[in-house]
Amino acid sequence: MLRSLPSKFGPSKERDDGPNRAIWDTRAVRDALARGDLGAVVRAVRRANNITLAELAARSNYSISTLSRLERGKQSLRDTHVLRSLAAALQFPPELLGVADPPRLPMHPLHPPAIVGLTRGPDEETEPMRRRTLLTGLAGTVTVLGVAPSSGVAQASDPLHQLERALLATPTTGVPVHLRQLDQQVTAARSMFDHGHYAALANGLPRLLSTATATHSSGTTNDIAATSALLARAYVVAAQLSVKFSHDQLAWTTADRAMQAAQVSNDPLIRAQARRSWAIVLRRTGHTDTAAQLILDTAASLQAQPHRDVNNLATFAALLSTAAYTAATSGDRDGARTLIDEAAHAAAQVEHNHPGAVAGFGTGSVVLYQVSIARVLGDAGTAIDTARRIDPASIRSAETRARYWSDVARAFHQWGKFEQCYGALRAAEHAAPDEVRYRKPIQQITFDLLQDPHSAALPGLRSFADRTGTRAP
Template sequence: MDDVTDPIWRSGPVRAALASGDLGAVVRAVREAHHMTLAELGERCGYSSSTVSRLETGRQPLRDVKVLRSLADALDIPARLLGLVDTGARTVPIPSPTARVKAILRPDEETDPMRRRTLLAGLGGLAGTAFLGAQATADPLVALEKVLLSPPDAAVPAAEFTGEVARVRALFQHGRYAEVTAALPRLLSAATGARVHAPTSRHAADVAELYTLSTELLVKVGHDHLAWTTADRALQAAYDSGDILTAATARRAWGMVLRRAGRAQVANRLVLDTAAELQHHAGHAPEHLAVYGSLLSTAAYTAAVSGDRDTAHTLIGEAADAARQVGDTNHRGITFGPTGVGLYRVSIARALGDPGAAINIATRINPAAIPTTERRGQYWTDVARAYHQWGKPEHCYRALLAAERATPDEVRHRSHIQHITHTLLRHPGSTGLPGLREFADRVGLAA
């Protein structure tokens, strides 16, 4: 294929990767746009997943013509976009590293630019004003973007603001993302106003929590350009608060954004340095251990996404040690404990291209014991993705229905769910999956 009119080449993240002059970033952005794991690409090209990871991240130079051609063929990348203009044996022109964009916004594991319909836009169109409230629009993210870039409104009284932040966090943990989106614009505007007008340390901590929550939501739905803004503001407010745990949770959110921007090594350095600082200064109180363990879990998943199997398993093992000391907890809006570590193990195995191992781990987790609805929904979508990766459509569909039962917002208008559902519809055995067409309609898959 040599068609640059395909929608994938018009997507912002892929265009940013092309403009960066970093061929590894281009390969990674296109791979993830196709919902392909490192292992799957490696199998197509005859390389290990760790080799593909090194090529994508620049740890191994991507100059060999044979390697470039195999990647182009496997990903349907027009040859000229990787500098493969001639068939003769000459050096491939590599753009100067000085042109590299510092923050390469790329599709996350859930993005499909060919049928991009965001969760939040879809919820607005599906449920209308009654679901999102009087401020509902075609895309509620427009309201968030506007408030993040506009002058602040008058601040909400501190006591009321604290209560509202706690309420929105609870909505998020119950998987009610559309309601969170409807509440965020007013609170974010108030948060900006509070920072401008010299907040107290307590109020600064609430502001940091709100921006951290906003980052988690935006990461979940794939709006990286806004998540970058909220993560930065979360960190600044956390420093204003002077609270080490508030700063740690804000840095963890920053790590997620950096990972999705293709900066996995920077992300893990930030997260692991934060964990070391927390371990040194914070002691072994349950809340401190919970935040510490969540940092290790995040770093483990980041390593898995990069194909670093040994580091991923080492870090999640250390997180498990912390989890055994605290049990299942829900501190600072972070669910952590033995169950939470188990959920991360499922995600890690899937990210490493081991769907059988992911399912084996998942079967040892009791979904009813998962502390929050949001994490329960994530558990079932991870199980569905693992079964899809494993080529088991019936099991995959059952897991998708379980995710929908846990929290409909977890599956509505999510790109990765649409991609899986589209594959199920095309499967020869789709007639044996009752209600699949109706499910496809509910998740916003265009006919």
């Protein structure tokens, strides 16, 4: 039976420490300085200035979840670049955070992590709630969407610019197509995401969404539920891509539209997919409690379905995994552990009761979430140990394989093992170059590696930085 998250799951409400008091005179800041708790200093200064986590995230280019972990001491706050960035965003002297002489994370030269450790591999994990088969190759994808995968040449700094203009400006008139053709186009878009061709997908999405909207509104088909489902699927892909690029405003727009279209589809799995996308956006923008409740309510509704096939059960496991990660971003270890254990049980049922079924989410997918959960909870060593249970070569989706290596890199970075971190970044680039070319967390890690005197001399690092668009310090 699905249980509700404990009340401590969500963040506490924040209060101002007095509008007429100087920031340095507040008790919270003085106490935090006395303890040497830099995260608490940042939190106290932010509160004294009446700045929300979302506002600080916009100023500093760090995610809300990262800032929350830094403030609560769940993630080390020692990096000079991070400290200076936060001081600049909050407009106070960086010396208050001891930037002049920051402690350095220890370096332990180990073997490069070309292989984290191989014992068993996961089933395919593309999109956890995907119910359709990927196209067999990119040739069909290019033909259907009319765009080509990105080459090794660096793309524009903001590949989502055209998509943003198309969504936020006056809608353009698309040409309706037959449902079968629209289904092919939406499936092609999903395939491009799963292959890690994010820039090419961004170029093709405006036309796809225009076509899907026109088909949905044309009135040429009596199956409004089917066209709504296809429209929702298209917007879910757009929302996922927006999240990948840390474009929360665009993710909010696309996920909201996916929710609206899915509601008319009468398909519980399409609704679950759209609600999951919406919950992820809510979590990223600071609405953690609402996100958690939405995910759990959706999972409970699937659990109550009288006929639960393999796709229903796989979707249920995916929702619980997302809920577990959401709990972890709030520092709720017990909630995260409980939910991921339930997800693992559901995924095991998928594999036991439906051997060989392509449901898009199995026990290997849960392990990937366990890596991410351990990392966001600050347990870098546990994250790496968990990653050793996965053979990355067995992950059939390039996007998922690149995301696996990105998580490994972030865990090694958190642990202070920069050489191993760089090796994992190169593996992520090999799996899907766009994964490292456009993701802000990867660019931040690359910048940190360039700043560190030990890792800055790693072979090929500066060329890697050029390919990711990271400026050398």
